[in-house]
Amino acid sequence: MPTDMSDKPTAEFTEFYASWFDRVYNYARGRTGSAVRADEIAADTFERAFRSWGKFDAKRGDRRTWLFTIAFRSVADHYRAEKPGVWTSLELTAEPPDAARGPAKEAEAADEKRLLTLALDTLEDEAREVVSLRFFSGMTNRAIGELLGLSESNVAVILFRSIRKLRKNFSALEA
């Protein structure tokens, strides 16, 4: 990732957007459980990122942490704006079928995805945040800890317990 953004920021940003969109979307989707919200949050995150593009300071962390700090705040703002309304998933249309993979496998994968998403719904807010950041953004425990005001080992424990809980809930859902 080039660091000098001054001459053609739009193109730089476009590239940045292309590289990171999926991660941000997955984080927001995992965090909120709603495809519609995930789109909103992803769009909002990149808009904010674009606005503060020049404020990024490489000495204080990498672009990943910078971007996901913005995404994290965007989620928080969306929650603040929405509560106490309950978020409902808007997954209405089926995923586009993948001809190469065939319908049976497609359905299986869709089912696993659905169950995993359902399992995520069983987590508490904080745990869900930690899991989403760790798994979808790829941030380190240290960076997550700094963002959430937790110690590094605290994050590791939350993560470990959440995964174990998720695994059990997932098995229960699968059964």
Place this chain on the structure above:
Amino acid sequence: MDDIMEAERFDTELEKILAGRPVAGDVSPELAADLAFAARLAALDYSGESRMKYPAKLKILAKAEENRLRSLLRRVGVRPLVLAAASLALILAPFFMSWIASDRFEQGALSLFAPRPAAGMFHGNGGYMFGSGGSPYENGSNGIAQGGAIGGAGDIITPLNPRDPSALSYLGSAGIKKAKTGEPKYGDALRGSASRAASAPEPQSAPLDREGYAFTEENPFQKVVDHPLSTFSIDVDAASYSNTRRILNESRMPPADAVRIEEFINYFHYDYPEPQGEHPFSITTELAACPWNAKHKLVRVGLKGKSIATKDLPPNNLVFLIDSSGSMLSAERLPLIKKGLRLLVEQLRKEDHISIVAYAGSAGLVLPATSGAKKEEILAALDRLEAGGSTAGGAGIQLAYMVAGENFIPKGNNRVILATDGDFNVGVTSDGELTRLIEEKREHGVFLTVLGVGRDNVQDHTMEQLADKGNGNYAYLDDIAEAQKVLVKEMGGTLVAIAKDVKIQVEFNPAKAQAYKLIGYENRMLAAEDFNNDKKDAGELGAGHTVTALYEIVPAGAEDESLPPVDELKYQAPRPAAGAVGGTELLTVKFRYKKPDGKKSMLISRPLADENRDWSLASADFKFAASAAGFGMMLRASKTRGDLGYDKVRTMAREGLGKDEDGYRAEMIRLIAKAELLDKAPEPSK
């Protein structure tokens, strides 16, 4: 403490998973299970679901950047350079986006990340958006149209919709009678739609006349002794008039069933007083001799809904549901809708929210709920819409209602605005299910407005039915002026209901009237007992809207040939003699309505005294309403039009012209002349 140590061990191994490296083999079975699960979770990829992956947002950002640069450099005075840089950025953006969407990106050429875990279950293919492709009918072949998919890896193959007219004309030229639909190999979702498409009704045999109108039989004269009550639901739609105007402007006579006379009458605004007091609408009645039958009388019943100033309107939660299927391609369809909605967007306030759902092949959310303050964003989303693919209207409607529900504003105006040529392939739902869905959502306070466009295949009946079920209204947009009328001038009335389930019941006094005929409202008739049944749905009245109904009455004692004689009944008790009750009253009009969020109806009742009043004394509005009705009767070649002719219709319209600030009434006078010429011209040989 064990817990913490185990957590640390887990974390070390997790790091490997996330980096795509193998985990150590010496972990406990329990921890191995955790790690296996973690791998599945890490492989979870939702990004294929995103509908904004390659969004107009980038264009907006580029635009913002251009503006920033412009203002920055203007200060320095380097104009030519600015423009060059800005346009370069703008030109490059789409290229870049298509490159992103290409396979190279999917294969990770651009990715900054370590390879993902090799679980192999994440979705490789890209966003599922439409609108990128051109018309599938220009380049489609073998009856399979390629949907507009961005994202390279998995192009969406969409089966042709046999009910899609452009598909039909394409197939027609190839000499194929029946549309060939996609094979099941395209997966479950499409298999479903393909078989549904295959089982859809055969297209009508006459290829040039695909407009669908429901057959309507004109209301007959009813004898008061047999039918003292006339009950109907109000209809504020005006689509039939604008559709007829479009057909006349194409120099054709409209099919009789395209003409709904009440919609002719209600196309025009009448100067009724603002409501005073507890009820949300005012009532006006007027009586005069019938202009086309000297022995008869004509009664006008007018309602006007309370006007609400734009600033006092409740906040809007509008979901535009836009048909972007291949049949919407031509200028008078999707482009007209887009122009019309742009006008509406200009009117929005910051408390209003707009979402856009489009459907073609599959349904998609193009714009999540966005405040009316962010006009540029909304307009950009509208601009992005392009026609292509076949129509899956049902899925679109479901998605639209879900979005409307998610952004529901209590006490607000929650409404789905469906814009379509009505050539509906109802997709996931059958017609019945669709109707039930619309009815159910209506109960939850989400109403439906239908905007019809297009010619040749206007599925007028479908659209009116849908709007009717959704407590909504149906407007036909034939040109931008009509879009302006419906979406801007009448926005209040079109979009904000002030009363729902408005029913009218008229009781005639047999002492004064022997027979009557309700002009128009044929498909709005209700049974007498429906009037007091609050479960029975009826039309809604919008803010500032007027509704007018005309009754032609045969006074008691008049000799009349329009009443077929029936023998005296042998077993019935004799009816009360003239004048026994009601004195001088000719009739009593009763109204029932509910508040927009109400469950129980309220009743208003208004008697009308009989009098003999010459037609020349009728008000200008009455004259014009009668001429609109008369125009409709001429176009329908009504059997009960008496001595009515185009001349008389035109005279009434001229006398009723009034101020006509917008020129709508003058336009009808022009249309009357046109219809007269067409009507007299010999039929073109077939």
